[in-house]
Amino acid sequence: MSSIRVINDKCTGCTLCVKVCPFGAITMVDKKAVIDLDKCTLCGACLDACRFNAIELKRESKKTENIDQYKGVWVFGEQKKGVIQPVVFELLGKARELAKNLDTQVSCVVLGHNIKDKAQELIYRGADNVYIVDNQKLEHFLDEPYTKILANLIRKHRPEILLSGATIIGRALIARVAVKLHAGLTADCTALDIDPKEKILLQTRPAFGGNIMATIITRNHRPQMATVRHKVMKEAAIDKTRKGKVIEENFDVTLLTSRTSILEVVEEVTSTINVSEADIIVSGGRGMRGPENFALLEELAKVLGAAVGASRAAVDSEWMPYSHQVGQTGKTVCPKLYIACGISGQIQHLVGMQSSEVIVAINQDPSAPIFGVATYGIVGDLFQVVPLLTKKFKETLKR
Amino acid sequence: MNIIVCIKQVPDTTQVRINPETNTLIREGVQSIINPFDMYAIEEGVRLKERFGGKTTVITMGPPQAEAALREAISLGCDDAVLVSDRAFAGSDTLATGYTLSMTIKKIKDFDIIVCGKQASDGDTAQVGPGIAAHLDIAQVTCVRKIDEFKDNQLTVERMTEEGFEIIKTRLPCLMTVVKEINSPRIPSLKGKMRAKSAVIPTWKGKDIEAQEEHLGLIGSPTQVVKIFTPPPRPKGQIFEGDAEDSASKLVGILKGIL
Amino acid sequence: MIDYLLTEEQVMIRDLCRQITEEKIKPVAAEYDKTGEFPWDVLKVIAQSDLFGVYIEEQYGGMGGGVMELCIATEEFSKGCGGIALGYSATALGTYPIILFGTEEQKKKYLPPIAKGEKLAAFGLTEPAAGSDASAIQTTAKKEGDHYILNGTKHFISNGGDAEIYTIIAMTDKSKGPRGASLFVVEKGTPGFTFGKKEDKMGIRASSTRELVFTDCKIPKENLLGKEGMGFIAAMRTFDQSRPGIGAQAVGIAQGALDAAVQYARERKQFGKAISTFQGIQWMLADMATQVEAARALVYASAREVDAGKKDVGKDSAMAKLFASDVAMKVSTDAVQIFGGYGYMREYPVEKFMRDAKITQIYEGTNQIQRNIIGLALIKDSAKK
Incomplete structure (x- = not known):
């Protein structure tokens, strides 16, 4: 049994809770909020809205209330500068598969500004419904308004599953939303499936630097939330025959208040292709001997359409910016092809890249640990080998 | 300015193995360190105190031996430490952990x-930091690099993004998770080490x-691990030695098939 | 390693120095060896960690330890780089005359910044014509009113140019020979005090070695350490205290070379096996390890003797310096041998240990001079009986 109550001493009668309650369960009586327990679902939206901590909710039940009413698979449609991020298309592909298993619908929710025109492609890519929340103040991601709005939409529509990219935004946002909803969240998943018996989400993710895999479920709470690593799910193909609904969601503007504000967005020119999203990464380590030699890798990367990565040793020597670092204290990547040049392969590096599909190692030292994870290896001087590869790929790929 | 730093003690190497019979981690013989x-x-946390004055308190939730991590943090310049340790915390997922730390x-x-650090090297979830902020209902900025x-x-502050960074202004109180680029951690001082040795660290239950209670440990954790397994080992690679020209040709020949 | 029953504080110092060596010295040792630049960034870390003050009394901002603590630190740093370690230990050499002979005022003035690592120190005895024969010193200090005027040139001075505080031996009365020498503190920046060229050395290349040039350099008379004419005795007593430190540097270099050799022997495969499985290699390693341990035992014993305040430690500290430096040379040479052709290459770390080791047989009294000290002491002791 759970209970919710208004602490009359603290309630100022501001009516914020009345506005945010998705179920119309709160009314004002004598300038104090009164909750109609018949209508209330204990979703907690009013707790978030109340600035005076005047509402108390005790959840004694370990189960989300009315768990059977949660239906549908949602994908958070992350956008930056109005561009839907590629990981969203990967998630839509997966979401369709999951929805088919559950015999339910796929919805995509996009927060941003002037983004309504993006809805069509999301439908072509697999969404049955696209929820659009449009406001100038949502143009850039802001932790608090995004959290409040997304949490409210979930309370209102009750999806059983919510997926988001394990991007910087996704990880900041979804963790916060999960707390607001008291939902279960699994981070950085590399595989998702539906348990055939229980019809719940099986979320598989690497832990301990990829040395073990764990499958995680959320049995009693909804939605089942997961952030998903880039590049592990196959992008949904465009199917222009697909039809779907576009729903513009209204929300209370008080949800836009934020204690953080963005003063400037800076894009660093060195990150032509960012390593987290790249299909191919050409990476250099201590064996590069100096920053000037990274030009060799950039040439090869250009021919292959690859991003340039770096080991911690190369970043600590200030040969490459930190944003390029792959490994334990840098980024975890899993491209289709990872070419490690002059990287010895310390465990801290390996944990960041060992789930790449194909690993190529180029190193002078045949006993370097990188060869232990390499699909293909060349023992030799990278200053000879890399330019040869560039030349030969250029010829073969006719680029 | 009063600062709280949340840390986690994690197993040192990533060479952690699992016991196939029990599906549990074999932690024996693996040294514990502060999450990188x-x-x-x-x-x-220490630099903020040095820049703006105030006090830096370090906290961790973990077993009694996690106190060692707190002592190390004191040797690095933190003023106070609190260990939050209780059998009731066992089995906490990120939601329950965030709750427990927020109550602390x-x-x-x-x-x-x-x-907080951006993420822990054992779980790699990056969820607890934002979780604490949400429980406390305060502002947050993740992946801060300056x-x-x-x-x-x-x-x-500057927040790292996939493409570069954002300059963000935030009101206090605020929770920040930080990335490696933000600083280069100091080596402890001898005086700090001596202080750490004699520091009195309270344990809160x-x-x-x-x-x-219903928000703690296993009961308070919506997620549940149902299976742990080791990923299949990578098949043995094909290594080319000898003439560079020859090796490069062979490799390009193979790779063109997958490009 | 033998358990030397270090105090809790000494263990703390050792662990901290070890961490600095692993994290801050080893990654940059090869680079500093190549460029010969002065390792300010590393010395700054050592300073921030309170380690410059381990042998300085607490009332002057130190940790209140002695030569033993200094040796522990020097040994650990030397495992990573003998040159960087010298920036640290040469400061101790320049500081000891102040600790031993300084007045309360002089100590209050000079020791706290040294203990904090804000200022490095150096010791100036050697001159172009006065190496082992220290009595041939030409530099003069002439008293004029409240000042001394220094003239002359010191050379091969470790930390020369980078240190702020110099303890200098100069002749106040040439007619008295060795009894006419006196000891002074000269600060960098004093008019008439300049530096000559930086030497291009075979080893310990991260350390700076320069000429100190005094041209009518005027210093206040308060800068005299001890009494006029005491310079030589002061220098000899300083060396008695500092020799275990050189021994510790040698032990560190030897241990570093040994560790590299053991690791390499386990990795290197020949005839289908790791070379560490060959008895010939095992015996070499066994001899190396035994020598290093014996050297360490001698160094620690002599350091503890100094700290216990025993008189006439000259012979024992000379033995420590002599034995440890010879061991460093031998062990590092053997380490290169175990590495084979790779050992001769700059890309591998062992040839540096060998180059760094050589100086420990030469400076702060060549090993021939150490033997003189030991021999003379033996004869003196025998004559007393």
């Missing part, structure tokens, strides 16, 4: 900034932080 990202959090912070009460100025109770 948390070293940057500690350093930044509520008990400490006096804080302006909470600093703290610029502090003016009118607002902090200007669930009732000390007035936590509600």
Whole structure:
């Protein structure tokens, strides 16, 4: 049994809770909020809205209330500068598969500004419904308004599953939303499936630097939330025959208040292709001997359409910016092809890249640990080998 | 400015194996260290105190032996430490962990900034930091790579993004998770080590932080691990030695098939 | 390693120095060896960690330890780089005359910044014509009113140019020979005090070695350490205290070379096996390890003797310096041998240990001079009986 109550001493009668309650369960009586327990679902939206901590909710039940009413698979449609991020298309592909298993619908929710025109492609890519929340103040991601709005939409529509990219935004946002909803969240998943018996989400993710895999479920709470690593799910193909609904969601503007504000967005020119999203990464380590030699890798990367990565040793020597670092204290990547040049392969590096599909190692030292994870290896001087590869790929790929 | 740094003790090497019979981690013989990202959090917590005055308190939730991590943090410049340890915390997922730490912070009460590492090297979830902020209902900025100025109770920081960075202004109190780029952690001082040795570190239990039992540990954790397995080992690679020209040709020949 | 029953504080110092060596010295040792630049960034870390003050009394901002603590630190740093370690230990050499002979005022003035690592120190005895024969010193200090005027040139001075505080031996009365020498503190920046060229050395290349040039350099008379004419005795007593430190540097270099050799022997495969499985290699390693341990035992014993305040430690500290430096040379040479052709290459770390080791047989009294000290002491002791 759970209970919710208004602490009359603290309630100022501001009516914020009345506005945010998705179920119309709160009314004002004598300038104090009164909750109609018949209508209330204990979703907690009013707790978030109340600035005076005047509402108390005790959840004694370990189960989300009315768990059977949660239906549908949602994908958070992350956008930056109005561009839907590629990981969203990967998630839509997966979401369709999951929805088919559950015999339910796929919805995509996009927060941003002037983004309504993006809805069509999301439908072509697999969404049955696209929820659009449009406001100038949502143009850039802001932790608090995004959290409040997304949490409210979930309370209102009750999806059983919510997926988001394990991007910087996704990880900041979804963790916060999960707390607001008291939902279960699994981070950085590399595989998702539906348990055939229980019809719940099986979320598989690497832990301990990829040395073990764990499958995680959320049995009693909804939605089942997961952030998903880039590049592990196959992008949904465009199917222009697909039809779907576009729903513009209204929300209370008080949800836009934020204690953080963005003063400037800076894009660093060195990150032509960012390593987290790249299909191919050409990476250099201590064996590069100096920053000037990274030009060799950039040439090869250009021919292959690859991003340039770096080991911690190369970043600590200030040969490459930190944003390029792959490994334990840098980024975890899993491209289709990872070419490690002059990287010895310390465990801290390996944990960041060992789930790449194909690993190529180029190193002078045949006993370097990188060869232990390499699909293909060349023992030799990278200053000879890399330019040869560039030349030969250029010829073969006719680029 | 009062600063709270949240840290986690993790197994040192990533050579952690699992016992196939019990599906549990074999932690024996593996040394425990402070989570690598948390070293940057500690350093930044100490630097903030050095820049703006105040006090830096380090907290961790974990078994009694996690106290060693707190002592190390003191040797690196933190002033106070609190260990939150209770059998009732066992089995906590990120939601329950965030709750427990937030209740601990509520008990400490006096804080302006909470600093966490971006993520822990054992779980790699990056969820606990934002979780604490959500439980406390305070502002958050993740992946901070630089703290610029502090003016009118607002902090200007740089947040790393996939493409570059954003300059963000935030009101206090605020929770920040930090990335490696933010600083280069110092080596402890001899005086710090001596202070760490003699420091008195309180252990708080669930009732000390007035936590509600149903939000703690396994009961308070919506997620549940149902299976742990080791990924299949990578097949042995094909290694080319000898003439560079020859090796390069062979490799390009193979790779063109997958490009 | 033998358990030397270090105090809790000494263990703390050792662990901290070890961490600095692993994290801050080893990654940059090869680079500093190549460029010969002065390792300010590393010395700054050592300073921030309170380690410059381990042998300085607490009332002057130190940790209140002695030569033993200094040796522990020097040994650990030397495992990573003998040159960087010298920036640290040469400061101790320049500081000891102040600790031993300084007045309360002089100590209050000079020791706290040294203990904090804000200022480095150096010791100036050697001159172009006065190496082992220290009595041939030409530099003069002439008293004029409240000042001394220094003239002359010191050379091969470790930390020369980078240190702020110099303890200098100069002749106040040439007619008295060795009894006419006196000891002074000269600060960098004093008019008439300049530096000559930086030497290009075979080893310990991260350390700076320069000429100190005094041209009518005027210093206040308060800068005299001890009494006029005491310079030589002061220098000899300083060396008695500092020799275990050189021994510790040698032990560190030897241990570093040994560790590299053991690791390499386990990795290197020949005839289908790791070379560490060959008895010939095992015996070499066994001899190396035994020598290093014996050297360490001698160094620690003599350091503890100094700290216990025993008189006439000259012979024992000479033995420590002599034995440890010879061991460093031998062990590092053997380490290169175990590495084979790779050992001769700059890309591998062992040839540096060998180059760094050589100086420990030469400076702060060549090993021939150490033997003189030991021999003379033996004869003196025998004559007393």
